Amino acid sequence: MSDTYVPDSKRYDTMKYNRVGRSGLKIPAISLGLWHNFGGSDSYENMRKIVFRAFDLGITHFDLANNYGPPPGSAEENFGRIMKHDLARYRDELVISTKAGYLMWPGPYGEWGSRKYLLSSLDQSLARLGLEYVDIFYSHRPDPDTPVEETMSALDAAVRQGKAIYAGISNYKPDQTEKAVTILKSLGSPCLIHQARYSMFDRWIEDGLTDRLRSEGVGCICFSPLAQGLLTDRYLNGIPEGSRASKAGTFLKKEQVTQAVIARVKKLNEIAAKRGQKLSQMALAWVLRDPVVTSALIGASSPEQVEDDVKALSVASFTTAELGEIEAVLKN
């Protein structure tokens, strides 16, 4: 790849941008997460290609967390390197997020939800990213032992200090969300967005969370919309070398790729084919079918996957019959 990256001048022509809840911010219907494939032993050239392809296709939102790698912190370092060398002049065209909540360093201040941990972690993230601020700073998970008032006060402080533009929460259950949203509102740094796992294979947010987000005017960005690759053609004929399930230390284990799962995936694949799209594209269109979902947050191991996934937006609507067919497969 040539050393100087010049973004596609048509990058804003086809991507759909959705308003995040009742905020002033819009993010792309498909966003890119750097949880996997951006770590210390991954190919830096491949990372650049993935990020450039995404930006060329209008993906302006890149999602990180302090612990992405492995090792923890390396995804922020790698993205920071790309920012510095290739994307610095496009900073104002990008929405970059990071989070704190999971284990980052030893001792009592290296994880969970204290003000001490969140604010020092954000400083570390900014140093690794080489940025003065992130656009969204998230509490990555609720902390059962820290008052939610304290965790939210840290997000509010980050915004007031100019180190984050917006505050977000991730993995909070409906009741915890309601509390967090109320506190952030009272502090004057409203909750922009909730980042939650959602796919055809994991529908917990339908049970009370989406209704609350809708009524509070908070956005919703859904992670692992492809169930980490299960809802694609990746595993239709076994577990290919280099896939997430083939690698050690990932959260998609070989044992999860069961015959029962693949039988279901094959049925969904047939429905997608009848709609004239790939299963991955139907899976993304499906999470976006409820307008409360602002963006589907994908991961990718190649630029071709990003390209493929963005095409989901060209066959985005469903007939009642199609939704019924999908429901029947999922309930079976």
Ligand SMILES: NC(=O)c1ccc[n+]([C@@H]2O[C@H](COP(=O)([O-])OP(=O)(O)OC[C@H]3O[C@@H](n4cnc5c(N)ncnc54)[C@H](OP(=O)(O)O)[C@@H]3O)[C@@H](O)[C@H]2O)c1
């Ligand atoms: N807040 C949280 O707690 C939390 C937790 C998890 C994730 N996240 C965020 O969500 C992002 C996405 O999560 P995820 O990576 O699990 O999402 P995902 O989109 O469900 O899975 C991504 C994987 O699916 C496969 N894939 C993608 N497009 C494909 C295509 N067109 N054809 C075939 N396979 C395809 C690739 O697998 P291969 O690698 O096998 O090629 C890719 O790595 C993360 O990067 C992170 O930013 C947040």
